[in-house]
Amino acid sequence: MPAPRARRQPVLAIVVEDREEAAAWTVPLRAALPEARVDLIENLDPASIDYAAGWGSVSGLARCAKLKAIVSIGAGIDHILAEPALRHLPVVRMIDPGLTRGMTEFVLLQVLHHHRRMPEYDAQQRRAEWRQRYAPLAHARRVGIMGMGVLGRAAAKPLVEIGFRVAGWSRTRRRVDGVEGFAGTAQLDAFLARSDILVCLLPLTPETRGILNARLFARLPKGAAVINVARGGHLIEADLAAALDSGHLSGASLDVFAREPLPPDHPFWRHPHIIITPHVAALSQYDSGSAFIARAVRALIAGKTPRGLVDRQRGY
Numbered sequence: 219m220p221a222p223r224a225r226r227q228p229v230l231a232i233v234v235e236d237r238e239e240a241a242a243w244t245v246p247l248r249a250a251l252p253e254a255r256v257d258l259i260e261n262l263d264p265a266s267i268d269y270a271a272g273w274g275s276v277s278g279l280a281r282c283a284k285l286k287a288i289v290s291i292g293a294g295i296d297h298i299l300a301e302p303a304l305r306h307l308p309v310v311r312m313i314d315p316g317l318t319r320g321m322t323e324f325v326l327l328q329v330l331h332h333h334r335r336m337p338e339y340d341a342q343q344r345r346a347e348w349r350q351r352y353a354p355l356a357h358a359r360r361v362g363i364m365g366m367g368v369l370g371r372a373a374a375k376p377l378v379e380i381g382f383r384v385a386g387w388s389r390t391r392r393r394v395d396g397v398e399g400f401a402g403t404a405q406l407d408a409f410l411a412r413s414d415i416l417v418c419l420l421p422l423t424p425e426t427r428g429i430l431n432a433r434l435f436a437r438l439p440k441g442a443a444v445i446n447v448a449r450g451g452h453l454i455e456a457d458l459a460a461a462l463d464s465g466h467l468s469g470a471s472l473d474v475f476a477r478e479p480l481p482p483d484h485p486f487w488r489h490p491h492i493i494i495t496p497h498v499a500a501l502s503q504y505d506s507g508s509a510f511i512a513r514a515v516r517a518l519i520a521g522k523t524p525r526g527l528v529d530r531q532r533g534y
């Protein structure tokens with residue numbers, strides 16, 4: 219009787235442009251998925267690759283004829299869905315407790331920064347100006363979170379605990395303790411009218427592209443601040459500049475941009491009311507992120523639906 223054929227070891231390619239970053243994923247991913255061959259894409263025969271864990275450009279995966287699915291190392295997958303040659307593949311987005319925690323910290327930091335008028339104190343410090351400004355307590359400030367998914371819901375919690383009046387806006391109504399829920403385009407204006415500090419945590423889809431525009435800013439209360447930690451494609455930059463320059467908006471924190479890195483001559487770098495960070499609001503953590511990728515690959519191998527499977531129809 220012939221010996222049973224050994225099952226082929228699944229192959230997972232790491233697709234990350236930055237060399238150091240790619241290397242940093244190798245060790246925890248190998249440890250999390252010992253039953254697979256895990257390596258950088260350039261060390262693998264494209265024809266042998268079954269799964270890919272990727273961040274940044276994944277267009278090179280088009281030549282991997284046997285590729286079965288892509289697990290994103292980031293929570294946002296708009297750039298992967300936009301690749302025409304990869305349209306047939308399932309995509310799984312990262313749901314990593316480490317990334318979620320990082321986003322919660324960052325949103326809290328930025329909300330408190332605007333709430334406690336830090337942009338004005340930063341400007342005063344540059345002028346060596348000693349001037350005390352009134353700031354209400356959190357219970358008098360209304361925070362609105364656009365996108366009540368994994369990250370929006372997590373960010374809402376500590377804001378509620380501190381005492382902010384928090385509302386969330388999503389496609390379908392989400393019930394979160396202490397958070398006023400708004401849903402759909404019909405309730406967008408009412409949500410905006412009560413948001414002194416607006417946080418964007420939406421995925422970038424055809425419906426949400428350009429949503430942070432003049433019309434939306436006009437519906438926020440005068441003096442509102444805007445925090446965009448989602449995608450640069452959500453924001454119409456000229457509309458933000460106009461709303462800040464007219465004094466309708468008091469400030470903005472931007473972590474993401476239509477063009478990254480933000481070019482050195484971009485006027486936002488020098489805008490007095492814009493705080494810029496280089497897309498660092500939340501980073502996937504190597505250990506917990508690797509554990510998520512390993513679970514996703516195992517589910518895919520077993521023919522099960524992995525957590526985070528993207529609905530291409532919805533775009534997220």
Ligand code: NDP
Pocket residue numbers: 292293294295317321364365366367368369370387388389390391392402419420421422423425426447448449473474497498499500501534
């Ligand atoms: P989720 O998919 O868990 O949540 C998305 C939320 O947006 C859901 O509440 C969804 O509504 C809502 N939504 C989607 N489309 C619409 C719409 N047309 N109108 C109203 N609401 C809508 O995503 P995550 O929370 O995991 O991530 C959100 C985004 O954050 C990512 O897509 C990514 O772009 C960005 N991000 C940025 C990072 C950074 O470092 N700056 C790091 C990580 C992520 P519903 O609940 O009804 O489905």
Ligand code: OXD
Pocket residue numbers: 291292293294295312500501502
């Ligand atoms: C992500 C990101 O999507 O870092 O995870 O932007």
